[in-house]
Amino acid sequence: MARIIAGVGSSHVPAIGAAIDNGKTEEPYWKRVFSGFEKSQAWMRETKPDVAIIVYNDHASAFSVDMIPTFALGCAAEFPPADEGWGPRPVPVVQGYPALASHIAQSVILDEFDLTICNKMEVDHGMTVPMNLLFGNVDKNSHWPCPVIPLAVNVVMYPPPTGHRCFMLGRAIRKAVASYPEDLKVVIFGTGGLSHQISGPRAGLINSKWDKAFLDNLSKDPQKLVKIPHVDYMREAGAEGIEMVMWLIMRGALDEKVDEVYRFYTVPASNTAVGHIILANRARGAKAPRKHKPTAAKHKRAAAQAKVERIRS
């Protein structure tokens, strides 16, 4: 049976891709960014996923304003890198996993998430930059280490899907993957963010406090995050910081309790706060997730009550 074993959150700043493509990774400015992903690459080499689901957004590359799908799942056999105005990035064509992708599509649509299916799609830096950060630099004529199922989310036109909707889609994806008969290890990526605004007179906004609280809650209490209204993201984390909702799809696809394997945060890469996290599901056989998570306070109360009862008896 297929199973999601871990989630990865990562920014997808285009300038990071440009730094890789132009051989600037050793410059101090960029080294600060790339050195934060060395451990993650080692983790990825060890983890060896059979397939990655990558939640990302297109930046006026595959989709213009002719069609703006809220959730678009890539079911093709391959996804060529898009020409974003400087020629396609010199990275390998991304291999898809059509069988699992169409299984996910069928499962989540019947679970009432109305996906758009893409049987032909080019992918831009939104997807290939996090792949570089986690898989390292891969020669254009070589292969990425595993096939990928892209899930493009509209975060360009307001309103993007709500954080809650994203989280629930993650849940539905988890269920879909778990019902796939092939024995596969799956890692899911949530990309974009963290705080940044690149448009208008307020461009350059960064909110590290917000970012840190987001990462903390992502790890320990994602239910707090699913309630954040869009206007709060835009006000606090910048107009384009709203991309952070995509991380909630990744989080929703994981178990309720996860182990934070690694975290990295630095400001800036070009105009953006770079955030990165690796969350791993606990080994199988651990407690099944409950439907309604009791709050920490309730836990404490219950524990105290149990203690009292033990003493009484």
Place this chain on the structure above:
Amino acid sequence: MARKAQIYDDIPGTYVFDAERSREGYGINMFCMSLMKDDNRKAFKANEAEYLKKFRLTPEQAEAVLKRDYNRLLELGGNIYFTAKLGATDGHSFQHLAAVMTGNTQEDYAKMMFGGGRSVEGNRSRSGENTPSKFLTAGASAKKSAAKPKAKVKAKAKPKAKAKSKSKSKSKSKKRK
């Protein structure tokens, strides 16, 4: 035509690309999209005003393109990921555009970014409201206790089930506690 007022209009220095702007700015964005092809970039550069005629822009939109008024383009329905293609056609980096939109030199803007970026303090709202989002302080952060009572007050003030009978909404808000 007046824009419908939106809650996010209160965010300073920000033009949210919503469905209304997406419709109004269709021509701007599709023009920018066309600049992904080299032949089109050359044609545009050869005669900008003539090239723009293909895209049904309003006179204000065409003027903003010709003047490279990037903030005005956003206001008139352009989206930054699209207008960046116009900047790229002029040979400008993204950071250059950001500097232009903020009224800074690129050097000063880059310095600001390297120093941690523009602070959110004082930049949350046009109306002067500068209280951090309650979600910023929620959960694992140290200011947990300060955030909690506020969240409760809000939940009380805005019962979701407005249309339902009083007794029902009361019992609902009780449950939520």
